[in-house]
Amino acid sequence: MSAGQPPINSPEIQRLTPVLGPGHTYASVTDKISAIVLTRKTSIGWYIGFLLAFSVFGVMNIAIGYLFMKGVGIWGINIPIGWGFAIVNFVWWIGIGHAGTLISAILFLLNQKWRTSINRFAEAMTLFAVACAGIFPLIHTGRPWYAFWMFPYPSVMGIWPQFRSPLIWDVFAVSTYGTVSLLFWFVGLIPDLATLRDRATTKPKQIIYGMLALGWRGSARHWHRYQSAYLLLAGLATPLVLSVHTVVSFDFSVAIVPGWHTTIFPPYFVAGAIYSGFAMVLTIAIPLRKAYGLEDFITMRHLENMAKVMLATGLIVAYGYFFEFFMSLYSGNKFDVFLVNQRLHGPYSHFYYALILCNILIPQLLWFQKMRTNVAVLFAMSIIVNIGMWLERFVIIVISLTRDFMPSAWGRYSPTVWDYATLIGTMGMFVMLIFLFVRVLPAISIAEMRELVTETAEEHK
Amino acid sequence: MIAHRSHIYGVIGEFEKPEQLIHAAEKIREAGYRYYECYTPFPVEGMPEAMGLRRNSVPLITLIGGIVGGLTGFGFQYWANVYSYPLNIAGRPLNSWPAFIPVTFELTILFASLSAVFGMLALNGLPQPHHPIFNAPRFTHASSDRFFVCIQARDKKFDLADTARFLQGLAAQHVSEVHDD
Numbered sequence: 001m002s003a004g005q006p007p008i009n010s011p012e013i014q015r016l017t018p019v020l021g022p023g024h025t026y027a028s029v030t031d032k033i034s035a036i037v038l039t040r041k042t043s044i045g046w047y048i049g050f051l052l053a054f055s056v057f058g059v060m061n062i063a064i065g066y067l068f069m070k071g072v073g074i075w076g077i078n079i080p081i082g083w084g085f086a087i088v089n090f091v092w093w094i095g096i097g098h099a100g101t102l103i104s105a106i107l108f109l110l111n112q113k114w115r116t117s118i119n120r121f122a123e124a125m126t127l128f129a130v131a132c133a134g135i136f137p138l139i140h141t142g143r144p145w146y147a148f149w150m151f152p153y154p155s156v157m158g159i160w161p162q163f164r165s166p167l168i169w170d171v172f173a174v175s176t177y178g179t180v181s182l183l184f185w186f187v188g189l190i191p192d193l194a195t196l197r198d199r200a201t202t203k204p205k206q207i208i209y210g211m212l213a214l215g216w217r218g219s220a221r222h223w224h225r226y227q228s229a230y231l232l233l234a235g236l237a238t239p240l241v242l243s244v245h246t247v248v249s250f251d252f253s254v255a256i257v258p259g260w261h262t263t264i265f266p267p268y269f270v271a272g273a274i275y276s277g278f279a280m281v282l283t284i285a286i287p288l289r290k291a292y293g294l295e296d297f298i299t300m301r302h303l304e305n306m307a308k309v310m311l312a313t314g315l316i317v318a319y320g321y322f323f324e325f326f327m328s329l330y331s332g333n334k335f336d337v338f339l340v341n342q343r344l345h346g347p348y349s350h351f352y353y354a355l356i357l358c359n360i361l362i363p364q365l366l367w368f369q370k371m372r373t374n375v376a377v378l379f380a381m382s383i384i385v386n387i388g389m390w391l392e393r394f395v396i397i398v399i400s401l402t403r404d405f406m407p408s409a410w411g412r413y414s415p416t417v418w419d420y421a422t423l424i425g426t427m428g429m430f431v432m433l434i435f436l437f438v439r440v441l442p443a444i445s446i447a448e449m450r451e452l453v454t455e456t457a458e459e460h461k
Numbered sequence: 462m463i464a465h466r467s468h469i470y471g472v473i474g475e476f477e478k479p480e481q482l483i484h485a486a487e488k489i490r491e492a493g494y495r496y497y498e499c500y501t502p503f504p505v506e507g508m509p510e511a512m513g514l515r516r517n518s519v520p521l522i523t524l525i526g527g528i529v530g531g532l533t534g535f536g537f538q539y540w541a542n543v544y545s546y547p548l549n550i551a552g553r554p555l556n557s558w559p560a561f562i563p564v565t566f567e568l569t570i571l572f573a574s575l576s577a578v579f580g581m582l583a584l585n586g587l588p589q590p591h592h593p594i595f596n597a598p599r600f601t602h603a604s605s606d607r608f609f610v611c612i613q614a615r616d617k618k619f620d621l622a623d624t625a626r627f628l629q630g631l632a633a634q635h636v637s638e639v640h641d642d
Contacts, residue, residue: 025606026502026605026606027605027606030502030605030606152537152541158545158546159546160541160542160545160546163538163541163542163560163561163564164542164557164560164561166563168564169563169564169567172563172564172567172568173563173567176567176568176570176571179571179574179575180570180571180574183574183575183578184574186578187578187581191502191503191604194604195502195604195605197604198600198601198603198604198605199601199604199605210590211588211590214582214587214588214589215587215588215589215590215591215592216587216604217500217592217594217595217600217603218500218501218502218603218604219498219499219500219585220486220498220499220500220501220505220508220509220512220514221498221512221514221585222585222587223501223503223504223505223508224504224508224509224514224517225517225519225581225584225585226504226581226585227504228517228519228520228577228581229519229523229577229578229580229581232519232520232523232573232577233574233577233578236523236527236570236573236574236577237570237574239566239570240567240570243563243566243567243570247563247567250563447502447503447504448503450502450503450606451503451504454479454503
């Protein structure tokens with residue numbers, strides 16, 4: 001940095017690190033984003049990455065195929081630990097799936113312009129994470145071919161699901177969330193699909209994108225209704241995104257198991273979900289902008305803002321951990337006090353310390369702007385936070401279930417190779433879907449970037 | 462002229478900047494045209510006002526969808542637990558309404574969202590695979606970097622030569638006729 005430059009946090013620098021690089025026009029943003037899908041040659045790196053992810057996805061299919069043949073006995077679950085990796089992974093993935101809708105809906109309502117270039121792939125990430133999450137409740141049922149019993153349908157048995165159970169609330173929350181996220185994503189895509197249709201170079205592409213674009217022609221009357229619908233969707237998705245992890249936390253907090261039965265669970269689950277979701281958006285955004293040269297669109301400002309959201313939600317999570325502890329001790333309930341003791345000194349205490357390290361201690365580095373603007377640090381941090389959030393769910397589920405009320409009901413849990421194969425396999429599926437997505441659909445909303453061009457042009461006047 | 466008209470959908474003009482299109486839309490409305498449409502690559506602020514568009518009914522449809530969803534959600538659980546399959550568990554009330562709230566909430570959101578999206582598509586007449594406007598020669602730019610206005614032939618004031626001249630007078634570029642088929 002030369003001597004003449006202003007200090008790093010001054011308004012000038014804020015202005016110089018905009019949400020959109022300088023010199024862009026309607027045509028240039030359109031060209032640059034649509035070219036990734038339509039004209040640029042698929043790089044060898046894409047093929048290698050896709051094949052790797054695809055092979056890991058294959059591992060998942062083998063693991064699930066073998067599970068269907070043999071049953072849940074191939075996993076490490078036992079009595080009393082009936083909820084092993086499957087539910088840990090479910091809660092982890094569904095948490096990751098929160099950032100997309102948060103960025104799309106809440107930041108949209110708050111008129112945060114920096115959301116524009118990250119919302120599309122964050123929404124896609126949400127969908128894929130929900131898809132990964134959805135696998136686990138299904139396969140952990142033991143007899144997954146009866147999974148449709150969870151939905152209320154007029155069966156010959158003449159009975160209905162137990163609507164007073166959080167597990168049924170979960171079915172409704174997650175399926176509604178998946179559906180609304182898909183709608184939100186697709187509505188946002190319609191104008192961009194029309195762009196791809198109009199710029200497609202081959203007949204098959206024209207036909208496929210044309211059908212998906214539903215005949216969108218950019219008519220002002222259509223835009224008028226489109227904007228109403230989009231705003232309403234954002235308004236509807238906002239309480240929805242907060243409700244989903246709340247309902248997931250009810251799966252635990254409505255039960256009377258020590259360590260689960262606490263009222264702080266809903267808010268701290270939601271904060272944790274946003275925390276891990278933003279971490280995953282960073283994990284994807286950093287390689288994506290590098291690979292496709294999108295530094296103009298996903299600028300340092302985006303990365304820094306995401307780091308700030310991570311820091312804030314991470315602190316809420318830390319507050320949750322602290323009060324979970326405090327309330328257990330303050331209550332004087334001997335089972336709760338014992339559980340705290342078990343977290344700190346029990347057989348799984350190393351997981352608990354690793355969790356505190358990953359989720360609370362290391363992310364404090366984000367207080368420093370030097371760290372927030374260092375891409376390598378952010379990338380490493382995003383991975384660490386996601387490991388931490390996975391450990392959090394492991395600690396909640398396994399420690400509580402292995403240390404129930406009576407010593408005769410205590411147990412131990414150790415996952416098998418099939419547990420790991422399924423977890424890693426879903427990661428493969430997730431990465432594979434991301435690879436496919438950036439190849440066939442615009443990873444950044446082109447229509448919204450054009451709006452941003454207009455707005456930044458006005459700001460520079 | 463009548464025979465000619467049946468082949469013509471309208472006259473289209475092109476602008477480079479959204480402000481120019483807003484200005485043109487105002488002028489077209491002032492000139493007394495009723496059947497015209499603007500085409501833009503993104504929602505332009507001020508466009509609905511310039512064209513005199515009234516409030517649309519997407520919000521109303523969404524509200525109705527949400528109310529129907531909420532009533533369906535609660536009503537169904539009430540019916541299932543109180544009438545269809547009542548389970549007396551330690552004498553607790555059959556209508557345990559607090560436990561019905563999460564599903565009621567989720568179905569409210571679900572129905573409202575589906576109504577918003579499908580209501581919007583239905584009001585817009587989408588999906589509609591083909592439209593005469595796609596015959597306009599430079600119309601592919603409408604989804605990237607140009608702003609169009611098309612005055613339709615069904616307008617009472619429409620006259621091919623006059624309307625084209627009128628558009629040129631508004632500084633529209635590439636003014637051309639759009640055919641119907």
